[in-house]
Amino acid sequence: MREVAIIGVGMTRFGEIWDMSLRDLVVEAGLGALTDAGTDTVDSIYVGSMSSGQFVGQEHLAPLMADHLGMVGVPATRVESACASGGLALRQAFMEVASGMSDLVLAAGVEKMNDGADVTAVLATASDQEEEVYYGVTFPGLYAMIARAHEQAHGTTEEDLSWVSVKAHRNGAKNPKAHFRREFGLEDIMSSSMVAEPLRLLHCSPVTDGAAAVLLCPLERAREFSGQPVKIVGSGLATGALSLASRPDPAFLDAVELSGARAYEMAGMGPEDVDVAEVHDCFAIAEICCVEALGFVERGKGKDAARDGITDLGGSTPVNLSGGLKSKGHPVGATGVAQAVTIVEQLRGGAGELQVEGARTGLAQNMGGSGASSVVHIFQGV
């Protein structure tokens, strides 16, 4: 396997972007990555999107994207793993470069969620239609059941959940591309409207439009394109049962642990080596479960991490300094690639006020559904 580097990153602002279409978003992010690397050609393209068909009625996204990037003829592949589609696109691009099949591969993620679709119904298609959705459960409802199981096992309170949101918004307020650049106090979070007990509105990520893209090439060619390439040193993908009732422990995300273990093994590293991380906090409880499953804290201790500053700037493992899905926004297919963009910026030392001093190793974890798929990448500055 060849060593692989990221040589360019691009990202739209995240938000309700009424003046841009699905294709506009992809083109802006894709051109951003190409411009960053100083090139205008690629050998292959991957695009991750959860459900462009249901959100805007557009399938067959891969050739559309190649066409609108001015690259008709280039091989292009669309991949889907619900909210982990972006992370999966990055992994496929990584494997294509690592295998020696292609040199310059673009990995993009996109979702256009605010064009009038019934978002709750579309997102619910990532859970089990026959066993869960039929009976009236929603996505927040599934994570609420994970939260209640976590409360039962580890005593996690509504206040513990709320500190995760306070941290997300405190950091996201400083991210110029974030959807909700606004701080919230503990009281604001705990008095927001109830969605699915114990999860309130401000424990949930928003409905967001956006796209992100990264350009990959073999490490040995990276200096042709970038003064600050970032190596991908580990990649892990894992699956779990789609339906929450089929999981051994509803308070633990098995697929996240397994994907992390695979990425750590490939990188020859452990959680203690990670200087900065982005994890999939689609709901506050998800960040708590993910920091446990990735080994940043002991199992059962995730509830204290945000409040005690363990996962904040200056803590042992800063998590979601971008604002995370909560504040930055969660255009589902774009999220996994946007996480990689954030980590690359950190490892280049270009994260401004949110910079982790001397960050050398970063991790991004992106998951689908209520945790049935998870993909982890580990990055290192060169």
Add this chain to the structure above:
Amino acid sequence: MPSPRYHREIPARYRLEARRCSDCETVIYPPRKVCPSCRGQDMETVHLSREAEVVTSTVIHVPPDDFLNEAPYAMAVVETPEGARLMTQVVDCDPSQVGPGMKVDLEFRLIRKEGKSGILCYGHKGVPSTR
């Protein structure tokens, strides 16, 4: 919901039909071809007890469109004595009283309606146990 799709699920939804893996004894609900525990394919049909215990739960305040008139309602993952777990609503009680450890009976109920002239969709819901 297209009627063939609804029809296929009737044995599991109406009669709580499940499978027991002949190799490892795992009870699988709804039925599957391959045992998720040991990959065995030799199965016998069993029926779940109509009693269960709540493993975890929530109260849905923002529901899907089909359930607008029912919110707030309790939903739970419940476990039957056979060890099968299923997602169900818990009704006929104050939703805030539903929580882990609560004993429920599974009753045959209307789950949803497919519009004004569509299928009436049935299944099971948990109700507070009389045991």
